[in-house]
Amino acid sequence: MKKIGLLIATLAFFSAAFAQDIVVQGKVEFNFSKHCSIRAGEDYSTYLTSDADAVNIDIKKLQKNRYWTVAVSKRDIDWDNQVKIFVCRSSNGNANGKRRVWGGTNFQRVHNLPCYFFGGFEKVSNIDIQYQLRGLSTSIESKDYYTNIVYTLYED
Amino acid sequence: MNWKAKYPRTLLKISKLAMVLSLSTLTLSEASAQRYWDDDDHPLSLSMPQISLITIMPNNSAITLELGVPTIPGGPPRDDLKESKDSSKWLNYTCSRRGRRSRRSVDVQITQGSIPTGLKISVTASRVQPYGKGQRGRPTSKVWLSTNSQTLIQDIGNCNTGRGRQRGHRLTYHLQLDDFNQLDAEPTSSITVTYTISDQ
Numbered sequence: 001m002k003k004i005g006l007l008i009a010t011l012a013f014f015s016a017a018f019a020q021d022i023v024v025q026g027k028v029e030f031n032f033s034k035h036c037s038i039r040a041g042e043d044y045s046t047y048l049t050s051d052a053d054a055v056n057i058d059i060k061k062l063q064k065n066r067y068w069t070v071a072v073s074k075r076d077i078d079w080d081n082q083v084k085i086f087v088c089r090s091s092n093g094n095a096n097g098k099r100r101v102w103g104g105t106n107f108q109r110v111h112n113l114p115c116y117f118f119g120g121f122e123k124v125s126n127i128d129i130q131y132q133l134r135g136l137s138t139s140i141e142s143k144d145y146y147t148n149i150v151y152t153l154y155e156d
Numbered sequence: 157m158n159w160k161a162k163y164p165r166t167l168l169k170i171s172k173l174a175m176v177l178s179l180s181t182l183t184l185s186e187a188s189a190q191r192y193w194d195d196d197d198h199p200l201s202l203s204m205p206q207i208s209l210i211t212i213m214p215n216n217s218a219i220t221l222e223l224g225v226p227t228i229p230g231g232p233p234r235d236d237l238k239e240s241k242d243s244s245k246w247l248n249y250t251c252s253r254r255g256r257r258s259r260r261s262v263d264v265q266i267t268q269g270s271i272p273t274g275l276k277i278s279v280t281a282s283r284v285q286p287y288g289k290g291q292r293g294r295p296t297s298k299v300w301l302s303t304n305s306q307t308l309i310q311d312i313g314n315c316n317t318g319r320g321r322q323r324g325h326r327l328t329y330h331l332q333l334d335d336f337n338q339l340d341a342e343p344t345s346s347i348t349v350t351y352t353i354s355d356q
Binding site: 021022023024025026027028029030031032038039040041042043048055074075083085131133136137138139140141142143144145146147148149150151152153154155 | 192193194195196197198199200201202203204205206207209210211213248249250251252253254255256288289290291313314315316317318319320323324
């Protein structure tokens with residue numbers, strides 16, 4: 001029975017060691033008063049856009065010759081859905097000088113259900129992500145709103 | 157005597173092998189199944205500021221209200237002429253504040269000068285024009301201007317009226333004779349009218 005236990009532990013270790021991994025670094029804070037000023041009677045007319053490298057994504061621990069895709073969604077904590085979140089990929093990341101990421105370079109809306117965002121091949125690090133908020137209005141209650149942006153990596 | 161009784165050690169080995177194979181298959185399939193995806197997240201926050209902005213459009217230049225000459229000798233001056241009324245100003249505002257149910261109002265008062273004795277001036281706000289967005293305010297009835305602050309528009313929620321002429325509420329001023337016997341014959345007099353948006 002010891003042999004059986006050892007075998008299971010070994011298999012579990014190797015499966016974990018070769019499992020793909022997505023790591024998201026950064027947090028995004030939009031402070032409206034810093035970005036925009038309006039006059040009496042007016043509504044907010046502009047979009048709020050984050051820095052181009054607001055968030056970085058690393059794709060790692062992939063097996064060789066593996067394609068993958070990343071989906072994006074949001075998990076609301078306290079969010080007004082009049083405010084629409086858009087996301088785009090603003091860099092190709094680092095893959096030993098090779099271009100191994102495609103798609104996601106146009107702003108697309110982030111929904112509560114995962115939607116395809118971009119795809120790639122093997123390991124890539126430091127993929128920059130940019131955000132944009134649309135639908136901002138003074139008709140939205142003044143307070144702080146929170147949500148989580150979720151990135152899901154699927155190995156093809 | 158059947159083979160199970162004849163070869164007990166062989167049976168044990170077969171059982172062990174079967175167990176190892178089934179566990180290995182289970183572990184491998186589970187490992188590969190659960191590791192085909194992974195996720196990670198980060199927080200995103202938005203801070204919406206409190207805003208209260210109000211303006212008179214198209215500008216805050218002075219308006220002139222006049223009484224007409226009497227129609228009969230010794231009679232009172234006329235206050236039903238178009239010169240005694242003005243509807244050229246519009247009130248625009250933008251408001252956003254904490255709490256869905258909180259409301260603001262616009263108050264009006266004379267902050268400089270005084271209305272000549274024997275005369276009175278009213279101001280009326282029209283219903284809001286169909287521009288802008290959100291919970292825009294509701295006008296009260298006619299307000300007689302005085303140095304006391306009086307509510308002209310109430311129930312203002314998170315909103316904006318649009319900016320410019322034909323946006324927000326039209327303001328109509330009307331100069332009227334209050335008491336002919338107390339009329340003070342000043343040729344001209346000026347007052348400053350101030351509108352304030354604040355918590356209701």
